[in-house]
Amino acid sequence: MRAIAYRHCLPIDNSASLEDVELPTPALEARDLLVRVNAISVNPVDTKLRAGSAPAEGQLKVLGWDAVGVVEAVGSAVSNFSVGDRVYYAGAINRPGANSELHAVDERIVARAPASLDDAQAAALPLTSITAYELLFDRLGLPKDGGAGQTLLIVGGAGGVGSILIQLARQLTQLRVIATASRPGTRQWCLDLGAHAVIDHSKALSEELKALGIDGVDIVASLTQTPQHYAQIIASLKPQGRLGVIDDMATLDLMQLKSKSISLHWELMFTRSMFQTPDMDEQGKLLAEVAALVDAGKVRTTVNANFGSITAANLRKAHALIESGKAQGKIVLQGF
CATH class of the missing domain: 3.90.180.10 (Medium-chain alcohol dehydrogenases, catalytic domain)
Known part of the structure; x- marks a missing residue:
């Protein structure tokens, strides 16, 4: 073959x-x-x-x-x-x-x-749907049709996982969905997929959120370049917020999460099949x-x-x- x-x-x-x-x-x-x-x-x-x-x-x-x-x-x-x-x-x-x-x-x-x-x-x-679905419901622990009054920030909204995560979050939860994108085309892509709003990840995330009238978010799904955005993700999360991560990185300083009691949730869609x-x-x-x-x-x-x-x-x-x-x-x- x-x-x-x-x-x-x-x-x-x-x-x-x-x-x-x-x-x-x-x-x-x-x-x-x-x-x-x-x-x-x-x-x-x-x-x-x-x-x-x-x-x-x-x-x-x-x-x-x-x-x-x-x-x-x-x-x-x-x-x-x-x-x-x-x-x-x-x-x-x-x-x-x-x-x-x-x-x-x-x-x-x-x-x-x-x-x-x-x-x-x-x-x-398939791969992106599994990743997004497991991240929302299995790792971050959201109930179906849950999340009313909460905000989800998706870092990397126009990528493969972000593109389906926006849609699943809109269809299966009551979360307010904010995506990040840095170019006009990717910004419109995220809006077309159902994001309530889009902010620019080339700028300070917390300041971009404040410009929308949002002082903090409940959940962050960081899908790409997490180390680059890490400090701003922590600044943007409310106390006792949840951070979901899928990308690879050499190190991540977990102590920075302690003061806000932020929980960290890894998602790898191959885990179930790899470990049977x-x-x-x-x-x-x-x-x-x-x-x-x-x-x-x-x-x-x-x-x-x-x-x-x-x-x-x-x-x-x-x-x-x-x-x-x-x-x-x-x-x-x-x-x-």
């Missing part, structure tokens, strides 16, 4: 950083689906692993943690899906990624794709809920760029855009 992989950690402008390769069809475990991949999207995790996680000597590594496709075969213990089902999912970080014609994935983290979206549109949603937690199937359930919201017209795809067919050359272009820090919404590719 055709796939895109890498052998060494190389800069994305090197043609060997991602290569077109041929690989054998993956073997199925008992609860696996074999999916013929029709569309994928690209996430920051792809670029981070390509740049910093080298395969073993002589081995290939396939990236890709967003896919839409059709089930071609099922494992011996599969109970929720059948051959021919059209599905979407994000996969598991400790297994080969979905940048391949055929992909094996555990049925518990899979759902039927939104019927109202085409493959490319649906491919934009007893509630691993919650990811499949939440993806089904997101699909229902999409088909009801309450949540929209976050695609902002389609880079064409699934080839190494096109994937390199997508990685380069993400690494530039200028990506808005999600980048998708479709068809081998």
Whole structure:
């Protein structure tokens, strides 16, 4: 089968950083689906692993943690899906990624794709939807339809996770949603997705909030460059506020949170699949809920760029855009 992989950690402008390769069809475990991949999207995790996680000597590594496709075969213990089902999912970080014609994935983290979206549109949603949903409800502990009278500040509102978090917060909670964006286009993007207001993260967040008449927020979802914004996040949070974080960083001084009794909540959407937690199937359930919201017209795809067919050359272009820090919404590719 055709796939895109890498052998060494190389800069994305090197043609060997991602290569077109041929690989054998993956073997199925008992609860696996074999999916013929029709569309994928690209996430920051792809670029981070390509740049910093080298395969073993002589081995290939396939990236890709967003896919839409059709089930071609099922494992011996599969109970929720059948051959021919059209599905979407994000996969598991400790297994080969979905940048391949055929992909094996555990049925518990899979759902039927939104019927109202085409493959490319649906491919934009799984990883970011899982991240945003888990951050809101599993990590920050918000009840469904809760948050009345509270304000959520989303740092990095126009990125992949921010784009779906704005929508889920508006549809499933009563929070007042403030997003950050620093360019006219990204500002409008956040407003179009449902943010009540947008502030500029290139300026002091606390002062930007005060200009809106907001002295402090109850919750911050910091989705990018947390160390850069950390002091202003703390200044912007009310005493006993909650801080949710998804990005990677070398250090974070937790003592700065103590005086306000601010709680810190990490979100990594791969935790459930990586550790085979007893509630691993919650990811499949939440993806089904997101699909229902999409088909009801309450949540929209976050695609902002389609880079064409699934080839190494096109994937390199997508990685380069993400690494530039200028990506808005999600980048998708479709068809081998």
